[in-house]
Amino acid sequence: MIDFNFVSPTKVFFGKGKEKQIGEICKEFSFKKVLVVIGKSSVKKSGLFDLVINVLKNSGIEYVLLEGVRANPEISLCRKGIALARENNVDSLLAIGGGSVIDTAKNIAVGYYYDGDSFDFNLHKSSPTKALPIGVILTISAAGSELSNSCVIQDDELKRKSGFNSDLVRPVFAVENPELTYSVDKYQTGVGTVDIMMHTLERYFQDSSDNELADGFAEGLLRTVVKAGYDVIKNPEDYEARATLMLASSYSHNGITSIGKRFGMPVHQLEHALSGVYPNVSHGAGLAVLYPAWAKYYLVYDSKKFATLGRRVFNIVGDDDQLVGKQFIEELEKFFSYLGVPKTYKDLGIDNVDIGLLTDVFSNNRTREVYHREKPMNYEVAEEIFKMVKEG
């Protein structure tokens, strides 16, 4: 176990109708004037936006609105949000949505107190020192940004998608009503479920000892998510399945499934290159396509861990780690097929994939590699993995 500091202070308000308590919740956290951040239209269509705004008004909480966050959220809207927050002297942010909306709020929260450009944080040119407090009303189970310390933003001009981690951007509260996700369609539910799994799957393959509490949490979470995933595709209004996915979304990415372990997310790094170059690729979809290729490449280096997952997540029986590990990847692909998520570049809407460009972006022109204790993922390994994904 490595030495570490860990804190996950977000208070979770979970259950049916909890969004109606948003006024008292804001008061509990001394939110008096909030910048409300939302996406393009879904929370307005669903009525959630009106409900929340009415509760805020009735509770005497002032607000300013920033709308239009897209998937793979762009830095220009964050800049606009920072200006709006400063003009109106807000004291807090309320993100109503999923990962993109929350990450936009996170960038604004730290950019608010920063003299330079807030993409500097994402480019690791600067570290945040202060942030506005962020509250969340979650509408999709996927990114886990509602409890995480991570903030991933896209810069269209630079064709660069990049993240930073800081405990300052962990939301102070997250309101989670699983019923709000009943209307999430099959496709988004599928890629969201993949995203949830990835946050724990990626952590799982980082170094660990034989005595690893984090791995126990990880295996339990993955087994539960697979079951909930099968259930929710059968019945999108299965409350227990939706609730499990929502809670798993939060705890798959708050750090508990890698507590005491080295942190790293190699497939996320590949995916950031992919959706950086092809911005129409959604994060979960990109991960669904890339993970099996990554796993097949690394199976030989990590057969014991793949096999343990096979036994504990899918109840595969057998002593041969390479074989059980291979079967784990097959079971995972079967599950992904059931979820109906993309498998190929074509499924992602990419017709003539530019492997060279992806590799260059991933490796920052061959200067960067991603840690693995036996086989670091340099540009050659990444190139091979990008090639292993089927064209169509």
Place this chain on the structure above:
Amino acid sequence: MIDFNFVSPTKVFFGKGKEKQIGEICKEFSFKKVLVVIGKSSVKKSGLFDLVINVLKNSGIEYVLLEGVRANPEISLCRKGIALARENNVDSLLAIGGGSVIDTAKNIAVGYYYDGDSFDFNLHKSSPTKALPIGVILTISAAGSELSNSCVIQDDELKRKSGFNSDLVRPVFAVENPELTYSVDKYQTGVGTVDIMMHTLERYFQDSSDNELADGFAEGLLRTVVKAGYDVIKNPEDYEARATLMLASSYSHNGITSIGKRFGMPVHQLEHALSGVYPNVSHGAGLAVLYPAWAKYYLVYDSKKFATLGRRVFNIVGDDDQLVGKQFIEELEKFFSYLGVPKTYKDLGIDNVDIGLLTDVFSNNRTREVYHREKPMNYEVAEEIFKMVKEG
């Protein structure tokens, strides 16, 4: 899944030598004048106390000392601590020790702001509304009080041991250096390990659905603790095992292993009666003696869950839930024997156990029962379980 609010804000500083950072950690949490709470002698003998006090002095942090906390901590020392804290206008508490020391600090933290007697909270006559912030330097892996919202105190006059739960008493930080537990002897390591398991085992048997994330976390934690328990008895300086037990201690009782589930701790209720009547019984030892009896009684009502634990914690193979459940209890008893923890009343130092008195104290003179969805634990059930424990 039930509706719930959950927060576990404690920042964990984990690893070798972390106690040397106590000055900067106190500053991070704005501790300027602390009431240091310790036990009878071990932290003075080990040198930890002197080290911490020196760091505090060098960091310009003032302190007042309350010493002499015993196992099954008594309310009179809490009262003394409250008076001391008020006289000296401290702004915070620093508990150096294990569960008893931390629980004493918790009672003082809420008693400080309360006009009545602070045992009122433990008797549920009053609810805390404000608390001094508490920091912890942990010296034994057992009670989990370093992250929990629970505070259990003994009143010798009333022969009553009772707890309250409040998020106000969750420590703001916990410093955890596994090396500090190398010197914990085999007996204390054994009963501590039982205590760790109990916090999750008890939660596990509360109602859950088929889609239960908490149960996945619980199974992972229990499997890991069993392995670490076997390892640490073999080698008390096995860092990975000590680290696993320390981290598991914290996350077994912070609530994550029952998140989204009804909360309850039936065997703890039996044990509070036992060590209330026989104050020399330590908490973990009492649990070790009572749990197998409780499990044998409830096996018929909860065979599916016992069997699932058997399969996932001890890798028991078989389809017959009653049988696999029975084997789970046998494996658990085998593990407890290996740990060398007490099995009988005689092992606990009780010669002529007074079953009638235990039953009356547990059931508050037959007026109280503890929830179970099929078979509530009333005084008759409790009496039967107390009788199932061997005399010697």
